Amino acid sequence: MRDDDLHEARPSAARYASPGRSLCVRLRDGATLSERPDGDLAVSSPFGTLAWKRMPPGLRAAFDALAGAFVTVDALADRVLGIDGEGALPRLYHHLEQLRLCGLLQHAAAQEGVILAEIMGLDPRHRFTIRALSPAQPYLLSRFAHCRREGGRLVLESPVGHARVVLRDPRAAMLVALLAEPHTPPHLAERLPETPEEVVADCLQLLLNADALTTPGEGGFTAEDEDPALAQWGFHDLLFHARSRFGRHSTPFGATFRHVDRIAPLPAVKPPPGDATIVLERPDLERIQAEDPPLARVMEARRSIYTYGEHPITLAQLGEFLYRVARVRSSGEFRVMGEGGHTRARMEVTSRPYPSGGKCYEIELYPIVRRCEGLPGGMYHYDPLHHRLSRVRERDGYVEALLRYASVAAPNGDPQVLIALAARFQRVSWKYDAIAYATTLKHVGVLYQTMYLVATAMGLSPCALGSGDADLFAAASGTRYFAETSVGEFMLGSGPEGGV
Structure with missing residues (x-):
């Protein structure tokens, strides 16, 4: 794209000729x-290319400076003024505006040559814009803004915006800390020793352009609170949504296999956690396919049912349910290929009755039994390859606590069997970046629906729960919270006499 192809108005170069000239x-x-x-x-950049003809030496020197370290607009103007003369200044401001409109400039706040903070656009939609600051207007950190360490840097981000602010000096971090309460720019300058108000204003420009600031209003409500859509987002919900979709972050995304040369992938099927196993009867699939009600009828009949029959679910019914829902139908191998066609790593994969992204199948099923004919109470693990149960623990205080939580989470929910869904998260995160946990939650959803449909077809009482205690599950199962953690719970029992 050349000068004359830019569709934005040329006179807007005044943006760099007046406010914000102290920005680097x-x-x-x-x-x-x-x-x-x-x-x-x-x-040139991944976002596009700008080209200019007949660049005079002063402007060329200014561009050489832009390609190096941060420099103030005043310093660029002085360079152009000293070589090309005053007549070249409008062209400098115009070219800076072109670069800004194309997302090719990075901005920073500095004091006496020390960079306090800089802003980095996270996608092509971000455009830095000088905002009007009022000395009488208090500013407040957005409830969505958060700081974290990235490498050796402290970064501030908000899922509301499309940019990240890198806090490179303790004074910038102190400014952010002060903005936990409303402050006007002059008051902030007073609270920051030896920091001019102009520098404070530059830092506020960066934070405003990252959508990390809001303004308080009457009644204690902020501008974010007054937005009926934004007000109904929780911090963690919006952050999780933004980070598991394209657009508002710059982290690697999708099937990157970032651990391929450092950590081996987990096996497709978890080894049984104990020696005491119960081999389950394999149901006759041909009979089931012939006798099951039609899918449309099952879909219409699907309900969450909290009541059970007088007689509890049987071991045979539980085994058929697990077989139809989660057994391994087939297994294979996925190869991660490197340059030259050599195999960098192999990942075991399986096929099961419900879908799973990348055939990862990271979810393990743990039946927690209160009442089941033919099966003592306790906690079990389902082996989907050999179709068997391994006893994890007897019906003790941990098991009672898990069952009691389910009873509280659902009305009349005194489950005969509670099935905990636990994720071996690394099965997914070994392959996928950014979307790994979102993918696991999608797997929970499709597994819930599969469980509902199978239970409905079998005449059982199903009910999925919306939450659970992952730390309690880890303590009960003997797993490490970060290695295998519960992500869902599903209650199951015999169907009530006479139907729902």
């Missing part, structure tokens, strides 16, 4: 400055 700028990470064979000067 440079070409954004990933952008490169080059001279073409025909003499054109070009800035």
